[in-house]
Amino acid sequence: DFGLARIVKGEEDGEANTNRVVGTYGYMPPEYAMEGLFSEKSDVYSFGVLLLEIVSGRRNSSFYNNEDSLSLVGFAWKLWLEDNIISLIDPEVWDACFESSMLRCIQIGLLCVQELPRERPNISTVVLMLISEITHLPPPGKVAFVYKQNPRQKSDPSNSNNNVTLSEVQGR
DSSP states (O other): OTTHHHHSOOOTTSOEEOSSOOSOGGGSOHHHHHHOEEOHHHHHHHHHHHHHHHHHTOOGGGOOBTTTTBOHHHHHHHHHHTTOGGGGSOTTTOOGGGHHHHHHHHHHHHHHTBSSGGGSOOHHHHHHHHHOSSSOOOOOOOBSOOBOOOTTSOOOTTSOOOOOOOOOOOOO
């Protein structure tokens, strides 16, 4: 999923469009998944998802929060709004000595997965935020792809399979 914007030459504004959307759903930004639009900010979105996965110890592709039908990105956003973001940190990697760094990584991840591409930082800014404790981080805005369909939910009854068998009869 990374590097798509570099592979296909874009317009002057750095955006391009494709009629064929390929990639892994949970890592695609909404503008690409729904409209085929991609830019360097598409890779930033994917990186943000990876950052949230690393800190939480949960895979976005298999994460599902039963209570609210939230994706990992949506769950992180909910915890941020509730001022409970510390509970996103994987207990296996949590260490009080690194708590502020872990919280900083979550905030950077949320900045990367903001709904609008123009609201996401560019990748060089992301790198600067990761390596410099001095850089002030703005609060993240609304994130994209908050909700996810329940994987255990039964399919729509209007879309059912029938067990009709067709046989071709041939004479002797």
